Amino acid sequence: MTLLTTFSFVLLAAHAMRVEGPGAALFWLLALLLPLARGGWRHLAMAGLLFFGVVLWAEVAVQLVGQRLLLHLPWYRLAAILSGVLLVTLASALLQLRRVGALRGEGGASGLTFLLVVTLLAVVRQKAPFDILLFDRFYPGGGWVAVFLLGCYGAWLLARMAADGEGKWRRLAWSLFSLVFFLQLGLGLLGLDLFLMTGKLHLPIPALIVAGPLYRGEGLFMLILFALTILLVGPAWCSHLCYIGAWDNLAALGRKRPAPLPGWTRGLRWAICGLVFATPVALKAAGVPTLVALLLASVFGLGGLAVMALWSRQSGTMVHCTVYCPMGLVANLLGRINPWRVVIAEGCCSCGLCSRRCRYGALSGTDIRLLRAGQSCSLCGDCLGACPHGHLHYRFPGLSRNGARTAFLVMAVTLHAVFLGVARL
Numbered sequence: 001m002t003l004l005t006t007f008s009f010v011l012l013a014a015h016a017m018r019v020e021g022p023g024a025a026l027f028w029l030l031a032l033l034l035p036l037a038r039g040g041w042r043h044l045a046m047a048g049l050l051f052f053g054v055v056l057w058a059e060v061a062v063q064l065v066g067q068r069l070l071l072h073l074p075w076y077r078l079a080a081i082l083s084g085v086l087l088v089t090l091a092s093a094l095l096q097l098r099r100v101g102a103l104r105g106e107g108g109a110s111g112l113t114f115l116l117v118v119t120l121l122a123v124v125r126q127k128a129p130f131d132i133l134l135f136d137r138f139y140p141g142g143g144w145v146a147v148f149l150l151g152c153y154g155a156w157l158l159a160r161m162a163a164d165g166e167g168k169w170r171r172l173a174w175s176l177f178s179l180v181f182f183l184q185l186g187l188g189l190l191g192l193d194l195f196l197m198t199g200k201l202h203l204p205i206p207a208l209i210v211a212g213p214l215y216r217g218e219g220l221f222m223l224i225l226f227a228l229t230i231l232l233v234g235p236a237w238c239s240h241l242c243y244i245g246a247w248d249n250l251a252a253l254g255r256k257r258p259a260p261l262p263g264w265t266r267g268l269r270w271a272i273c274g275l276v277f278a279t280p281v282a283l284k285a286a287g288v289p290t291l292v293a294l295l296l297a298s299v300f301g302l303g304g305l306a307v308m309a310l311w312s313r314q315s316g317t318m319v320h321c322t323v324y325c326p327m328g329l330v331a332n333l334l335g336r337i338n339p340w341r342v343v344i345a346e347g348c349c350s351c352g353l354c355s356r357r358c359r360y361g362a363l364s365g366t367d368i369r370l371l372r373a374g375q376s377c378s379l380c381g382d383c384l385g386a387c388p389h390g391h392l393h394y395r396f397p398g399l400s401r402n403g404a405r406t407a408f409l410v411m412a413v414t415l416h417a418v419f420l421g422v423a424r425l
C-alpha cells in the first residue's frame with residue numbers, strides 16, 4: 001500500500017471517529033489490512049472504498065462550507081483544506097484502480113462482491129429502525145466491523161466457490177448460514193433477546209412465507225424479500241439462502257447417489273402446494289383461532305422433518321424441497337421470469353453422469369435430451385463439474401458461459417453474506 005493510500009484511509013478513520021465514534025473509525029482502519037489479503041481483489045476493494053471516501057469528503061465539504069456561508073464566516077481556507085483531502089483520496093483511488101486493470105475473473109468478482117456486501121449492509125444498517133447487525137447490539141458502532149468482515153468473507157467465499165465444480169463450498173456456506181440462524185434463535189429462546197430480530201417470534205417454516213400473510217392478511221416482509229431474491233437469482237433461494245433447505249441437502253447426502261423419484265411425486269407436489277395455501281384462507285374464513293393455526297403449521301413443519309429423515313435420506317434426492325415444501329414450487333415457477341438457466345451444450349452424449357450429482361431431480365433423461373435442467377432446478381451449480389466434457393453451464397443473455405457463472409456467483413454470494421449478517425427471527 002502506498003503512503004498516499006494509507007494517509008487517505010487514516011484521514012477517513014479520523015473523520016469517522018469524530019462523527020460516529022470508534023466503530024466507524026475501525027472500519028476504515030481495517031481497510032489498511034486489505035493489502036495483506038491474497039488475490040487481486042484487494043485492489044478493487046480498496047479503490048471502491050476510496051471512491052466512497054471521495055463522495056464522503058465531497059458531502060462534508062458542501063455541508064461545512066454551506067454552514068459557514070450561512071453564518072457569514074470565512075470559508076476559503078476550509079474549502080481549500082477539504083478539497084486537498086478530497087483530491088488526495090481521489091488520487092489514491094485512481095492509483096488502486098490502475099492495478100484493478102490487471103485483474104482477471106475471480107479477482108474482479110471477489111472485489112465486486114466485497115463492495116456489494118459492504119454497500120448493502122451499510123445501507124441496511126442505516127435504514128433499519130433498530131440495530132439489525134448483531135455487533136451493534138454488543139458495542140454501539142461495532143456493526144461497522146461486521147460490515148467489513150462480512151465483505152471480506154464474501155470476497156473469500158466467492159473465490160472458493162468459483163474454483164469449486166462440486167458444490168462443496170456452496171453446501172458448507174449454506175449449512176453455516178442455517179447454523180448461525182438457528183443458533184441465534186436458540187439463544188433468543190433461552191432468554192437472550194439480543195439474538196432475536198424484534199422479539200416478535202414466528203415459526204421458522206418456509207411455507208409460512210406465503211401461508212402466514214394469507215392467514216393474517218399482513219406481514220409481507222419475508223414475501224417481499226423472497227420475491228426480490230427470485231428477481232435477482234431466480235430459484236437460488238432454494239440452494240443458497242433458505243435456512244431449512246440446507247438440512248434437506250444434508251439429509252439427501254446420506255445416500256451417495258440420488259435415486260430418481262417416481263413420476264407421481266410431481267402431481268403430489270402440486271397437490272401439497274395447493275393444500276398448504278388453501279388451508280390458511282379457509283382457516284381465516286372460518287375464524288379459526290391463531291393458536292390452532294399455529295398448531296397446524298407446527299404439524300406441517302414436523303412432517304417436513306420426517307420427510308427429510310425418512311425419504312430424502314433414503315432416496316438421496318431432496319424430497320422435502322422438491323415435493324413437500326410449497327415454496328420450492330413457487331421458487332421454481334416464479335424463477336422462470338428470471339433469465340438465469342442451467343443448460344447443456346450441443347454434443348452431450350446423454351451418459352447421465354451429471355444426473356448423479358443433482359439432488360433436486362432436475363437432470364432426468366428427458367431433461368438431458370432437451371439440453372436443459374428441469375423445472376425443479378435450483379441453480380445450485382453442483383452439476384457443472386460433473387460433466388467430463390464441460391457441457392453444463394449457466395446461461396444469461398448477453399454473457400459468455402464463464403461470465404454468466406461469475407455474475408451469478410457474485411449475486412448469490414453477496415445475498416448469502418448479507419443474509420448471514422442480518423437474518424434472524
Ligand code: SF4
Pocket residue numbers: 206207237238239242243244245246248320321322325326327328329331
Ligand atoms: S423448498 Fe422450501 S425448505 Fe427447501 S430450500 Fe426452498 S424454501 Fe427452503
Ligand code: SF4
Pocket residue numbers: 342357358359360361362363373374376377378379380381382383384
Ligand atoms: S441441474 Fe444442476 S444446477 Fe440445477 S439443481 Fe441440478 S445440480 Fe443444481
Ligand code: SF4
Pocket residue numbers: 344347348349350351352353354355368386387388389390391392
Ligand atoms: S455428463 Fe455431460 S455428456 Fe453426460 S449427460 Fe451430462 S451433460 Fe451430457
